[in-house]
Amino acid sequence: MQKSVISIGPFHPLQEEPEHFSLTVEGETVVDVDVEIGYNHRGIEKLSERRNFEQSTFVIERICGICSTSHPFAYTRAVEDIIPVEAPERAKYIRTIIAEGERVHSHLLWMGLAGHFLGYNTVWMWVWRLREEILDVMEILSGNRNSYAMFKPGGVRRDINPDDIPMALKKIDAIIPTMDRLKKAILDDPVLHARLKGIGILSKEEAINYCALGPTSRASGVDRDVRKNAPYGAYDRVDWDMIVTQKGDVFDKVVVRVLETYESIKIIKTCLQQLPSGEIDLKLKSIPPGEGIGAAEAPRGETFHYVRSDGTNRPVRHKVRAPTFMNLPTCKATVPGSTISDAAIILASIDPCYCCTERMAVCTPGGERIYTGKDLIKMSQDKTEKIKREMGIK
Amino acid sequence: MTRAAVLRDFQDRFREDILDFFDKSPKRAYFEINPDALVPAATYIFRDLGARFHIASGVDARTHLEILYHFSIETMNLLISLRVKLDRENPKVDSLANVIKGANWIEREIHELLGIDFPGHPELRRLLLADEWPEGVYPLRQDYQEWDKKAVRDRGV
Numbered sequence: 168m169q170k171s172v173i174s175i176g177p178f179h180p181l182q183e184e185p186e187h188f189s190l191t192v193e194g195e196t197v198v199d200v201d202v203e204i205g206y207n208h209r210g211i212e213k214l215s216e217r218r219n220f221e222q223s224t225f226v227i228e229r230i231c232g233i234c235s236t237s238h239p240f241a242y243t244r245a246v247e248d249i250i251p252v253e254a255p256e257r258a259k260y261i262r263t264i265i266a267e268g269e270r271v272h273s274h275l276l277w278m279g280l281a282g283h284f285l286g287y288n289t290v291w292m293w294v295w296r297l298r299e300e301i302l303d304v305m306e307i308l309s310g311n312r313n314s315y316a317m318f319k320p321g322g323v324r325r326d327i328n329p330d331d332i333p334m335a336l337k338k339i340d341a342i343i344p345t346m347d348r349l350k351k352a353i354l355d356d357p358v359l360h361a362r363l364k365g366i367g368i369l370s371k372e373e374a375i376n377y378c379a380l381g382p383t384s385r386a387s388g389v390d391r392d393v394r395k396n397a398p399y400g401a402y403d404r405v406d407w408d409m410i411v412t413q414k415g416d417v418f419d420k421v422v423v424r425v426l427e428t429y430e431s432i433k434i435i436k437t438c439l440q441q442l443p444s445g446e447i448d449l450k451l452k453s454i455p456p457g458e459g460i461g462a463a464e465a466p467r468g469e470t471f472h473y474v475r476s477d478g479t480n481r482p483v484r485h486k487v488r489a490p491t492f493m494n495l496p497t498c499k500a501t502v503p504g505s506t507i508s509d510a511a512i513i514l515a516s517i518d519p520c521y522c523c524t525e526r527m528a529v530c531t532p533g534g535e536r537i538y539t540g541k542d543l544i545k546m547s548q549d550k551t552e553k554i555k556r557e558m559g560i561k
Numbered sequence: 562m563t564r565a566a567v568l569r570d571f572q573d574r575f576r577e578d579i580l581d582f583f584d585k586s587p588k589r590a591y592f593e594i595n596p597d598a599l600v601p602a603a604t605y606i607f608r609d610l611g612a613r614f615h616i617a618s619g620v621d622a623r624t625h626l627e628i629l630y631h632f633s634i635e636t637m638n639l640l641i642s643l644r645v646k647l648d649r650e651n652p653k654v655d656s657l658a659n660v661i662k663g664a665n666w667i668e669r670e671i672h673e674l675l676g677i678d679f680p681g682h683p684e685l686r687r688l689l690l691a692d693e694w695p696e697g698v699y700p701l702r703q704d705y706q707e708w709d710k711k712a713v714r715d716r717g718v
Contacts, residue, residue: 204688205687205688205689205690205691208689208690213700213701248586248589251585251586373662375613376661376662377662377663378613378614378615378662378663379663391613391635396633396635396636396638397588397633397635397638397640458591460589460631460640460642462615469615471615471616471631473616473618473629473631475620483620484618484621486616486618486619488615488616488618488667492616492667493616496662496663
């Protein structure tokens, strides 16, 4: 059969990172996929070498707009690992609260986008309304809705005011009933079961070999979570469960993210209730020569930072590894064999900083057809409609 | 196996190739190994010890180039870093991408940013840099000079 190449990307305003996918298709079936990245390479590692240790925290907070805390978390831990010291107890709790709040809103953001890709625009709007609530909680606690700027090597920059805690707890409690309804609506929907089960399967062996991270690996039965494997912050002081499912398809990735949101809410509540008193900053004077490694579990998987110091006030090398760097190559294992209408949701299922469905060209010997990103989303939504009709659901 | 047993066993297996061992803390261990022994050593850690490959980080240390391969054994919360030191003039080390699929992209990245060659890599093409970036200019080398006169410059602090 004749093969065609469909290129998706590289720019899309919906999500933040431009990537370019080339899908090689035979008829409707994808046989190969290739990814090109680098459209948004900002040279942050080089930039960080020109800033001192404090300033670098702000630079790398801007690596990602959604998981803006995970990078400073890993970076500050890497700098503390050079010495080595650990942040004060109260700072650890505050860091954990901020990081978990971020996980809740990031997972909700993804659920909304996934709903949109599948033609569930009600879910999209509903989830994002709920996300506003958790952003309000973050604003109460840190003063910012996103990019919290709370971290610094040796502790946190600002304290949480004890007077704000009852208000934050009340707001969090108000989120839970809506979450319950949302969980029912997503996980018990027969159409979503028919649409998402059995597509984009990442086997356990492939997940290990590709070194997949976060929900992408945990949906494939790999019990891998930095918060449990190498506890940091206050994660070993509160009671929570790691969510692991076995099938590795897109539906399982949804399940992991929905249930993880509950665990995160639980962690935030426990941390706010148990928040110890004391110092929040070690007031580090200088960083000795040496190397340090820090890791933190971002919503999408582990972020990994390697920092080398030569005793001056600037890092000589700062390596940043974001989770999507390891998760994105797994599309080579998950996408081939699926149809084009499934490709959009499979590529989105790893929650990449994904943003590529702007332009789509089917290259045929007879010429080139250009689809817009809307068309790709529409193909995905049409398939859901078709399943609904077949199941007799209006 | 305990942490001490794992480290001792690894040292026994690769006795000839381990050039240096730095036991930094209960969670961190650094081995400097002979570049020729990288693939067997990494394969042993990844396959037999069941470790996870985090990433590799390339460093220009002025006198030589260095790559650190970070692995962690999650059951015992131990992070092992394998360090290889490479000659500045002709830096190359065998590719791990055929053993660990997750090493494919990072080797492509180090190849273009630091100019280290990885013989045996299935597709050593560019990952991040633009097509118009000149050959042989490696941005993460310490002697990197700005080549694009029209570029918007970072003015520092």
